[in-house]
Every structure is written in structure tokens, then in C-alpha cells.
Amino acid sequence: MPPITGFFIGLLFGTGLILSGMTDPGKVIGFLDLRGAWDPSLGLVMAGAIAVSAIAFRIARRRNRTLAGGRLELPSNKTIDGRLAGGSLAFGIGWGLAGFCPGPALVSLTAGHAKAALFVLAMLAGMAAFELMERARRTPGGAVGAQEQ
Amino acid sequence: MSIDWNHFTPWTSLAGGLLIGLAVALFLLLQGRILGISGITGGLLRFRRGDIGWRLAFIAGLLAASPAWVLFAPAVAPRIDADWPTLVIAGLLVGLGTRYGSGCTSGHGVCGLSRMSPRSLTATAIFMAAGFLTVFAVRHALA
Numbered sequence: 001m002p003p004i005t006g007f008f009i010g011l012l013f014g015t016g017l018i019l020s021g022m023t024d025p026g027k028v029i030g031f032l033d034l035r036g037a038w039d040p041s042l043g044l045v046m047a048g049a050i051a052v053s054a055i056a057f058r059i060a061r062r063r064n065r066t067l068a069g070g071r072l073e074l075p076s077n078k079t080i081d082g083r084l085a086g087g088s089l090a091f092g093i094g095w096g097l098a099g100f101c102p103g104p105a106l107v108s109l110t111a112g113h114a115k116a117a118l119f120v121l122a123m124l125a126g127m128a129a130f131e132l133m134e135r136a137r138r139t140p141g142g143a144v145g146a147q148e149q
Numbered sequence: 150m151s152i153d154w155n156h157f158t159p160w161t162s163l164a165g166g167l168l169i170g171l172a173v174a175l176f177l178l179l180q181g182r183i184l185g186i187s188g189i190t191g192g193l194l195r196f197r198r199g200d201i202g203w204r205l206a207f208i209a210g211l212l213a214a215s216p217a218w219v220l221f222a223p224a225v226a227p228r229i230d231a232d233w234p235t236l237v238i239a240g241l242l243v244g245l246g247t248r249y250g251s252g253c254t255s256g257h258g259v260c261g262l263s264r265m266s267p268r269s270l271t272a273t274a275i276f277m278a279a280g281f282l283t284v285f286a287v288r289h290a291l292a
Contacts, residue, residue, distance in 0.1 A: 001180045003206035010210020011217060013172035013184065013255075018218050018225060020165020021158050026228025030156055032284040037153035041162040046258060048166020049173065054263040056174030061264075066181040073182050074264075077251070080271050087250025088257070088272040092279025094242030097287065098231045101254045102247060103186040105240075106208065108227060111215035115229040119240040126244020127191040 014107045020045040023107050025099025032096055173259055176207075185256020186211075187247035250276070 021027045021041055030039030060072060095101050100108070100119050108116035176184040180203065193204050218224070231239060247253040250272050252261065257276070261269020 001203060003202060005175075005179060006203050006206035007210040007213070009172050009176050009179075009184075010207040011213050012175070012210075013169055014211040014214025015218060016165045016168030016170075016172060018165070018214060019168060020162045021225070022165070023215075024225055024227045026230065027156060029230070029284055029288075030153055032280045033288055034150055034281060035285055035289050037156075038150050039153040039156045041156070041158050044159055044162040045166040045169065046262075048163045049170040049259045050166075050263050052167055052170025053173040053177070053259055056170075056177050057260075057264040060177050060181075067178045070181050072177075075183065075251070075266070075268075078268060080268055083249050084251065084268060084272055085275055087246045087248065088275035089246070089250075089279050090242045091246030091250055091253060092276035093283045094239040094246060095254075095276060096280040096283025097235055097242070098239035099229070100239070100243065101186075102190060102243065103211070103253070103255055105243075106186065106190070106211050107214050109215075110212045111224065111227070113227060113229065115231070115233070115236055116227070118233060119236045119243075122237045122240025123244035124190075124194070126241040126246075127187070127248050128194050128244075129241075130191065130245055130248035131194045 013103070016049075017104050017107050020048075023104045023111070025104075028099040028101075028104070029096070032099075169255075169259065173255070173263070177260075183256055183260045185252050185260060187253040188251070188256055191244075191248045246276075 017023055022045055027039060027041060030037070031042035060066075060074075064072060066072065091101075098119055100116070102123060105116060105120050105123060109120050173184045176182060189204050189207055193201065193208075215224075229236075243253075250257070252269065252272060254276075257266075257269040257272040262273060
């Protein structure tokens with residue numbers, strides 16, 4: 001895929017996030033707060049996104065190739081383990097504390113909000129720490145990259 | 150529980166969701182990959198040759214969204230209530246957690262549920278539950 005295509009898909013994704021309201025942590029927390037006045041918007045974002053992408057996954061599965069005939073690189077890991085559960089738990093706590101998940105945080109970075117920039121810096125530090133710990137854990141020669149979604 | 154009608158935006162949220170789905174669809178059918186923000190971003194920090202360009206191109210597009218948006222519509226003022234120390238802790242948890250858990254709201258939430266992956270369904274159930282409980286603790290139990 002040419003870089004310009006990747007750029008426009010990123011732009012499309014980011015625009016969708018802004019339009020949906022998900023770049024506003026107050027709105028995300030409004031969804032996560034079932035006890036207070038509940039804002040169901042995030043549910044509709046997920047529903048809209050899944051409705052379209054589910055069709056694309058069906059097409060991809062049937063073709064088993066990209067439109068240009070390239071290879072599909074879909075996750076093959078099926079193990080549900082402590083890494084998946086513990087990681088998701090930590091992510092959910094951080095998400096609830098700040099109201100930011102990775103996509104909206106990156107989009108907010110260029111909207112000129114110092115607090116979003118701080119969150120992104122901490123998030124990148126967390127990701128870098130993961131890479132360092134993974135590198136230390138792997139035995140030399142037997143390096144296998146972690147499955148990514 | 151009551152609905153917050155002042156903030157509920159059904160149409161723009163649904164429309165935004167459709168755009169997100171379209172981006173996921175294009176990325177899958179053209180690049181052959183899952184569109185997961187934490188994976189795309191985190192993979193950059195692996196500094197593997199030949200695996201950098203497409204990630205940077207996508208992230209550049211993501212970063213261009215806010216500047217492009219204000220050319221056509223008023224900027225959305227985010228409500229970031231968390232204080233600075235909380236944001237640092239939250240950012241670290243999100244960075245570490247999404248990499249250990251192999252995905253975030255986009256990779257597990259949107260893509261994983263779309264392809265009905267049991268792994269992603271598990272991850273999504275856990276991070277949603279953790280999000281609900283954290284907000285409950287911060288806003289109600291500890292407040």
C-alpha cells in the first residue's frame with residue numbers, strides 16, 4: 001500500500017473519531033459512568049464501526065487476499081492467557097482514569113491540548129517499557145514478535 | 150441510571166463510527182492487516198527495518214485529522230478532568246496494558262468483535278468492565 005493511502009486511511013479514522021465525539025474524554029467517561037447520567041454515544045460509535053468492518057472481514061475471509069492480491073496478516077494467536085487478561089485489565093483502568101484510549105489520544109495531540117500531550121508521552125513510555133521487557137525476556141536467537149492486533 | 154440527553158449525540162456518533170469502520174475496512178482490504186492503533190504505534194518502537202514507513206504514514210494521517218477538522222468545522226473542546234499525575238499513571242497503564250493485551254479499543258473492540266475473535270471478545274469484556282469499575286470507583290465510591 002503506498003504511503004499516501006495509509007495517510008488517508010489514518011486521516012479518515014481520525015476524522016471519524018472526532019465526529020463521533022470520542023476525542024472528548026468527558027464523553028467517554030460519560031459512557032463509562034453507569035451510575036450518573038449516562039451518555040450512550042460510545043455504544044453507537046462501536047455499532048457503526050462494527051457494522052461496516054464486519055462486512056469487510058467477511059469479504060477478506062472469502063478472498064483470503066487483499067484487493068491487490070497481497071497476503072492477509074491477521075492474528076493467528078488463539079490463546080486466552082494472563083497476558084491478555086492482565087494487559088486488558090491495566091488498559092481498562094487507565095482508560096477509565098483518563099478517558100483516553102490510544103487513537104483519540106494521538107488525534108488530540110495535534111489539537112493543542114497539553115494534557116493530551118502528557119498522556120501520549122506516558123503512553124509511549126509504557127509501550128517502550130513493554131518493548132524493553134520483551135527484549136529482556138526473549139532468549140537470543142529465538143526471537144518471536146508478540147502478536148499484535 | 151438516567152440518560153444524559155444533553156450530551157448524547159446519536160447521529161454524529163453513529164456517523165463517526167461508520168467512518169471508523171470504513172477506515173478499518175480499507176486498511177484490511179488494501180493492507181491486509183488489522184487496524185489497531187496500539188499495535189501500529191507500539192510496533193514503531195520495535196525499530197524493525199522495512200516495518201516503519203506504513204506505520205508512520207498512517208499515524209501522520211491520524212495526527213492530521215485535528216488540523217484538517219478545524220478547516221471545516223469548529224474545534225471540539227475536550228473535557229480532560231484528570232489531573233496531571235493521574236494522566237501520567239493512566240498513560241503508562243494504557244501503554245503497557247494495550248501492548249501486553251495485544252490491542253485496544255480499535256484492534257480488539259472494533260476489529261476483533263467484527264471478526265468474532267474469542268480472544269478479542271475476552272479482552273474487550275475485561276477492559277470495558279475495568280473501565281466501568283474505575284469510573285465508578287473514582288466518581289462515586291471514593292468521591
